[in-house]
Amino acid sequence: AQSTRIAVTPGDGIGPEVVAEAVRCLETLRAKHGLDLEWTRFPWPSHAWHEEHGESMPADALAQLQKYDAILLGALGDPGPMDDPDRYLLPDSISLAPLLDMRKGFDQWVCERPARLLPGARQYLADERAKDIDMLVIRENSEGEYVSQGGRLRKGTPDEVATQMEVFTRKATDRIIRYGFEQARNRAADRVKEGRTRTFRTLDGRTCESQVCLITKRNALRYWGDMYTEAFDEISKEYPDVATHHELVDAACMKFVQSPWAFDVVVASNLQGDILTDLAAVLSGGMGVAPSCNLNPTDPDMPSMFEPTHGSAPDIAGQGLADPTAMLFTAARMLEWLGRKDPAIAAAGKELFDAVAADLAENSGRRRGTREIGSAICERLSQ
Amino acid sequence: AQSTRIAVTPGDGIGPEVVAEAVRCLETLRAKHGLDLEWTRFPWPSHAWHEEHGESMPADALAQLQKYDAILLGALGDPGPMDDPDRYLLPDSISLAPLLDMRKGFDQWVCERPARLLPGARQYLADERAKDIDMLVIRENSEGEYVSQGGRLRKGTPDEVATQMEVFTRKATDRIIRYGFEQARNRAADRVKEGRTRTFRTLDGRTCESQVCLITKRNALRYWGDMYTEAFDEISKEYPDVATHHELVDAACMKFVQSPWAFDVVVASNLQGDILTDLAAVLSGGMGVAPSCNLNPTDPDMPSMFEPTHGSAPDIAGQGLADPTAMLFTAARMLEWLGRKDPAIAAAGKELFDAVAADLAENSGRRRGTREIGSAICERLSQ
Numbered sequence: 001a002q003s004t005r006i007a008v009t010p011g012d013g014i015g016p017e018v019v020a021e022a023v024r025c026l027e028t029l030r031a032k033h034g035l036d037l038e039w040t041r042f043p044w045p046s047h048a049w050h051e052e053h054g055e056s057m058p059a060d061a062l063a064q065l066q067k068y069d070a071i072l073l074g075a076l077g078d079p080g081p082m083d084d085p086d087r088y089l090l091p092d093s094i095s096l097a098p099l100l101d102m103r104k105g106f107d108q109w110v111c112e113r114p115a116r117l118l119p120g121a122r123q124y125l126a127d128e129r130a131k132d133i134d135m136l137v138i139r140e141n142s143e144g145e146y147v148s149q150g151g152r153l154r155k156g157t158p159d160e161v162a163t164q165m166e167v168f169t170r171k172a173t174d175r176i177i178r179y180g181f182e183q184a185r186n187r188a189a190d191r192v193k194e195g196r197t198r199t200f201r202t203l204d205g206r207t208c209e210s211q212v213c214l215i216t217k218r219n220a221l222r223y224w225g226d227m228y229t230e231a232f233d234e235i236s237k238e239y240p241d242v243a244t245h246h247e248l249v250d251a252a253c254m255k256f257v258q259s260p261w262a263f264d265v266v267v268a269s270n271l272q273g274d275i276l277t278d279l280a281a282v283l284s285g286g287m288g289v290a291p292s293c294n295l296n297p298t299d300p301d302m303p304s305m306f307e308p309t310h311g312s313a314p315d316i317a318g319q320g321l322a323d324p325t326a327m328l329f330t331a332a333r334m335l336e337w338l339g340r341k342d343p344a345i346a347a348a349g350k351e352l353f354d355a356v357a358a359d360l361a362e363n364s365g366r367r368r369g370t371r372e373i374g375s376a377i378c379e380r381l382s383q
Numbered sequence: 384a385q386s387t388r389i390a391v392t393p394g395d396g397i398g399p400e401v402v403a404e405a406v407r408c409l410e411t412l413r414a415k416h417g418l419d420l421e422w423t424r425f426p427w428p429s430h431a432w433h434e435e436h437g438e439s440m441p442a443d444a445l446a447q448l449q450k451y452d453a454i455l456l457g458a459l460g461d462p463g464p465m466d467d468p469d470r471y472l473l474p475d476s477i478s479l480a481p482l483l484d485m486r487k488g489f490d491q492w493v494c495e496r497p498a499r500l501l502p503g504a505r506q507y508l509a510d511e512r513a514k515d516i517d518m519l520v521i522r523e524n525s526e527g528e529y530v531s532q533g534g535r536l537r538k539g540t541p542d543e544v545a546t547q548m549e550v551f552t553r554k555a556t557d558r559i560i561r562y563g564f565e566q567a568r569n570r571a572a573d574r575v576k577e578g579r580t581r582t583f584r585t586l587d588g589r590t591c592e593s594q595v596c597l598i599t600k601r602n603a604l605r606y607w608g609d610m611y612t613e614a615f616d617e618i619s620k621e622y623p624d625v626a627t628h629h630e631l632v633d634a635a636c637m638k639f640v641q642s643p644w645a646f647d648v649v650v651a652s653n654l655q656g657d658i659l660t661d662l663a664a665v666l667s668g669g670m671g672v673a674p675s676c677n678l679n680p681t682d683p684d685m686p687s688m689f690e691p692t693h694g695s696a697p698d699i700a701g702q703g704l705a706d707p708t709a710m711l712f713t714a715a716r717m718l719e720w721l722g723r724k725d726p727a728i729a730a731a732g733k734e735l736f737d738a739v740a741a742d743l744a745e746n747s748g749r750r751r752g753t754r755e756i757g758s759a760i761c762e763r764l765s766q
């Protein structure tokens with residue numbers, strides 16, 4: 001069998017620094033367990049690349065990356081110093097384009113962002129029950145508000161009209177909703193294995209061990225809101241063991257703050273999912289710990305892409321100050337995903353997750369450098 | 384001069400109960416100060432009205448309401464019991480339509496939602512600095528994501544495509560941004576009067592006493608994102624005394640949780656404003672205290688509409704349990720708005736605000752009924 005191959009794209013800002021720690025951890029696990037794992041580095045800092053070649057990635061970037069089983073991405077975005085408008089050379093819309101290009105090019109139609117408030121993570125909410133936050137936000141990642149259709153009529157004049165089209169297909173709607181229900185089942189099964197259970201009530205009063213909450217804004221964005229709701233109601237019949245729930249996106253933001261521990265799986269559109277995952281991330285400890293998984297669960301020839309939710313943080317780049325925790329959780333998720341084909345790799349993913357979680361719990365609030373945190377975790381893995 | 388006339392539309396669920404308390408307070412203030420204030424009640428419960436007439440409001444509702452200087456709305460939305468799908472008679476898209484109809488019909492192009500964490504209000508954030516939350520979210524209320532353009536192709540089939548068009552005009556963009564800057568100046572002036580100041584830094588390092596933060600999602604929704612940004616950069620030059628700031632909507636949600644006290648005025652599109660105002664409301668005490676003002680600041684023939692941000696809460700309707708605090712803050716805002724023409728009314732608005740705030744501070748966390756709270760505040764006003 002062929003070994004499992006990872007494309008490592010460090011990107012901009014703190015990306016290279018946190019990716020370096022992820023690679024050290026991967027190397028430690030590879031050596032320890034004799035994992036059949038390889039990786040290749042693609043140093044395409046978007047700013048430098050753009051200055052030299054006028055593009056944000058090489059023209060054949062996707063073709064190069066497609067040969068890999070997964071992509072581990074550091075961070076993108078290097079606008080130049082924000083406080084000097086004259087040096088604002090590369091807008092986000094260019095430097096972040098590779099993210100959207102990969103999601104689209106590899107049809108990574110699921111963006112999965114787990115949110116658990118782990119011991120040691122920063123807690124922003126006053127309520128102690130925040131410790132029970134354990135949700136999985138599933139974002140539709142292939143269409144919707146992100147199709148980039150639209151334009152600017154009479155651009156730059158007082159009579160300008162800018163349009164932006166949202167396009168939703170029933171096919172993509174069905175598959176993301178079905179994926180949500182499957183994940184709800186998987187999570188319930190995992191909880192049973194770990195000896196924990198959670199209880200959710202259905203509308204007709206039965207109790208279930210998992211729940212899917214569908215987010216829309218159907219009272220204002222009616223067309224796709226209604227289609228989403230119909231698809232959800234239909235597919236939910238195939239999952240009588242999973243409780244269902246609807247929230248409008250504005251109410252959902254409010255409930256994320258008021259009682260985030262009540263959510264299990266949350267399914268949302270591309271933009272609404274973007275918003276809700278940032279909110280879920282901060283409620284479960286902030287950008288410093290949040291992984292983001294862009295998955296293509298259906299086509300084995302398409303690599304999935306794993307990135308921390310945080311950005312490139314140009315203000316602290318190159319100083320060894322960035323916290324690699326989110327990057328390491330991201331690498332752990334990637335191994336678990338790749339482990340679908342190779343149980344040893346799945347086990348290594350679990351091991352990495354546990355090591356990062358243990359390090360977080362023991363060092364809560366301590367100020368440590370990028371390398372110090374990476375070393376502590378590598379050491380833990382070597383034991 | 385003609386007296387100031389208010390159309391009172393109690394609406395559904397808890398609407399009539401909380402509106403009753405607002406009317407008692409208005410009556411108390413009218414009698415006490417001899418205010419030249421009149422009101423008329425329009426009992427159009429959307430559910431009942433719809434069953435009887437097949438509409439959510441009378442056909443000439445807007446024509447009736449237009450004769451008033453302001454509309455004080457309780458709450459809309461009466462879906463029937465949510466736990467019995469067979470009785471799910473009236474979807475939100477119908478029962479809430481009057482809200483959108485009024486905003487559109489009266490060109491209430493500003494939705495203004497102040498968020499201050501007042502003493503006694505519930506605090507969801509762990510950080511003590513949450514006490515300093517004092518922002519004004521200004522939502523574009525006339526176009527954008529809410530134009531209701533789009534449709535469903537091949538509806539109900541596996542090949543369905545649902546579209547939703549977002550339409551933004553430079554004219555509406557300019558006016559909402561300019562309104563934001565004006566409010567920033569007003570707020571700074573008010574703070575000076577009250578002997579408080581706040582300091583914000585501009586990108587080039589100067590300090591200002593107010594700030595406007597523009598929200599977009601320009602890295603993904605490019606067309607209007609760019610137009611908004613260009614308009615903002617241009618208009619900001621007219622306000623060198625106001626510091627400017629940009630945030631992407633996802634990052635803004637995160638920063639609302641991490642450091643909401645850092646915001647002053649926030650300007651956002653219709654949908655992004657909808658999301659951010661719910662979030663701002665919960666961070667500043669929750670739905671129980673949040674007013675929403677739908678304003679037409681330009682056309683004196685068009686009434687503005689004032690509603691609490693909360694919904695109709697059908698689960699507790701008719702039981703005298705609803706907290707009228709948000710409704711009373713809303714009424715106070717309305718009086719302040721109407722007071723632009725009549726200083727005595729403006730003063731009464733301030734008096735009502737102070738009475739409600741004092742009641743909140745003294746009764747924090749106590750369980751009281753709708754009428755009990757209303758009576759306590761009326762009594763305070765009579766003193």
Ligand SMILES: CC(C)[C@H](C(=O)O)[C@@H](O)C(=O)O
Binds near residue numbers: 096099100274602603
């Ligand atoms: C960088 C940006 C285009 C991206 C998105 O909006 O999807 C980011 O916010 C994310 O959540 O991954």
Ligand SMILES: CC(C)[C@H](C(=O)O)[C@@H](O)C(=O)O
Binds near residue numbers: 220250479483657675
């Ligand atoms: C009821 C609904 C249509 C409305 C909106 O989305 O504007 C509400 O959420 C609000 O914020 O006033």
